[in-house]
Amino acid sequence: MKVPGVLLGSIDLISSSASYSIRELVVTLRNDKLVEELVNALTEIPGVQVNSVVDRVLMKHVGGKIEVSPKYPVQRQDDLSVIYTPGVAGVSKVIAGDPDLAYSFTMKNNTVAIVTDGTAVLGLGNIGPEAALPVMEGKSVLFKKFAGIDAIPVCLNVHEPQQIIDVVAAIAPAFGGINLEDISAPRCFEIEAKLSEILDIPVFHDDQHGTAIVVLAGLINALKVVNKRITDVKLVICGAGAAGVAITKILLDAGARHIVVCDRDGALARDNLQQASSMRWVAEHTNEQCVHGSVKDVIEGADVFIGVSGPGVLNRDDVTKMAEHPVVFALANPDPEIVPEEIYDIAAVIATGRSDYPNQINNALVFPGIFRGALDCHAKEINEQMYLAAANTLANLIPVDQLNKENIIPSLFNQDVVSVMAKAIIGEAKSTGVVKNIAAQRCGGIVVKYGN
Numbered sequence: 449m450k451v452p453g454v455l456l457g458s459i460d461l462i463s464s465s466a467s468y469s470i471r472e473l474v475v476t477l478r479n480d481k482l483v484e485e486l487v488n489a490l491t492e493i494p495g496v497q498v499n500s501v502v503d504r505v506l507m508k509h510v511g512g513k514i515e516v517s518p519k520y521p522v523q524r525q526d527d528l529s530v531i532y533t534p535g536v537a538g539v540s541k542v543i544a545g546d547p548d549l550a551y552s553f554t555m556k557n558n559t560v561a562i563v564t565d566g567t568a569v570l571g572l573g574n575i576g577p578e579a580a581l582p583v584m585e586g587k588s589v590l591f592k593k594f595a596g597i598d599a600i601p602v603c604l605n606v607h608e609p610q611q612i613i614d615v616v617a618a619i620a621p622a623f624g625g626i627n628l629e630d631i632s633a634p635r636c637f638e639i640e641a642k643l644s645e646i647l648d649i650p651v652f653h654d655d656q657h658g659t660a661i662v663v664l665a666g667l668i669n670a671l672k673v674v675n676k677r678i679t680d681v682k683l684v685i686c687g688a689g690a691a692g693v694a695i696t697k698i699l700l701d702a703g704a705r706h707i708v709v710c711d712r713d714g715a716l717a718r719d720n721l722q723q724a725s726s727m728r729w730v731a732e733h734t735n736e737q738c739v740h741g742s743v744k745d746v747i748e749g750a751d752v753f754i755g756v757s758g759p760g761v762l763n764r765d766d767v768t769k770m771a772e773h774p775v776v777f778a779l780a781n782p783d784p785e786i787v788p789e790e791i792y793d794i795a796a797v798i799a800t801g802r803s804d805y806p807n808q809i810n811n812a813l814v815f816p817g818i819f820r821g822a823l824d825c826h827a828k829e830i831n832e833q834m835y836l837a838a839a840n841t842l843a844n845l846i847p848v849d850q851l852n853k854e855n856i857i858p859s860l861f862n863q864d865v866v867s868v869m870a871k872a873i874i875g876e877a878k879s880t881g882v883v884k885n886i887a888a889q890r891c892g893g894i895v896v897k898y899g900n
Contacts, residue, residue: 453478595816656694759783821873
């Protein structure tokens with residue numbers, strides 16, 4: 449039996465007797481429509497009966513993926529009196545006298561809020577806060593797994609920028625940092641900027657800066673592979689949303705001088721300024737030659753293509769028009785701007801956002817280490833210098849003798865990523881003066897040290 453688009457995984461024996469055996473088959477399907485076709489094909493085999501069909505991804509999410517667990521057991525009345533009333537009142541009085549002591553005596557020191565309104569979730573778009581919750585839970589798992597950080601999903605059923613700003617500002621006292629997630633552009637720019645201005649804890653929009661940092665890290669190493677310099681290369685960026693704008697900014701900060709950014713209407717140029725402020729900024733700071741046309745038009749002669757848009761933007765002919773030894777970052781998920789198989793023989797380096805190809809550009813390489821460092825030094829913000837430090841640190845984790853076209857970015861499971869990046873973030877936070885000056889305090893006769 450062969451069904452196109454079906455990849456057979458493990459086969460496990462569940463039970464057996466003299467007359468029958470029950471086995472579990474794990475299969476990966478190209479699309480959901482193949483389920484019925486596969487079941488029909490199996491039942492046509494003499495002696496085969498299909499008992500049930502389950503989606504293993506959905507089953508992994510039954511009941512959610514995170515929970516709240518107490519750090520200290522409550523087994524006796526005395527435990528209760530210490531953890532809760534009346535003992536907790538003394539802790540509240542201490543913090544009331546100095547709110548910064550919340551970093552020592554509450555979850556604040558190690559807790560991040562993951563805030564979304566569900567308007568730009570993965571590649572699914574505006575699917576709402578409830579549908580966004582599984583994604584935020586997953587991100588919480590990654591925070592805990594890789595950095596030991598407790599992250600709480602906060603899915604908001606409000607969508608106006610000022611509403612989101614007000615809500616996040618109101619809940620901020622309980623958290624050591626705010627991770628904005630899956631909020632559509634251009635609202636996300638205003639929300640992040642305002643929250644960063646009014647809060648004294650770090651605010652980080654991962655769709656912007658997490659993507660930008662890992663893209664720059666990958667590009668630093670890709671350019672080493674092709675022996676080109678970022679100051680010299682022509683870069684074409686397809687996609688002018690949150691990720692595209694942030695990538696443009698960090699590449700300019702890193703020394704790039706020849707960037708053309710395209711949205712669905714074509715190249716952004718200063719002689720044809722768009723209305724959105726983010727678009728206007730991009731047009732004013734890129735495309736010095738004021739070229740016009742679609743991405744297919746402007747890609748000719750480009751050294752680097754970075755796609756954060758959608759599938760099918762490029763074809764093989766487009767890549768052949770690029771400069772010698774082209775670098776292609778086709779990062780749209782789940783389907784990239786061009787399938788790597790089409791250009792393996794002509795692209796010098798290829799990266800995608802997928803785990804089933806080499807060089808996965810994955811935000812999860814960034815946000816755990818960024819927040820680990822920011823929380824550990826009580827940074828008031830995460831700034832551009834910290835973004836650059838994170839990107840360079842990530843790139844440098846690939847030893848020169850191991851650098852090649854299929855190894856430009858560390859694995860997500862590289863155990864050094866979080867600790868090395870956190871150290872870089874702490875160092876840059878101190879050098880740029882954004883560390884809170886929290887000194888040792890004497891509380892109830894006990895000296896408590898916290899902060900740096």
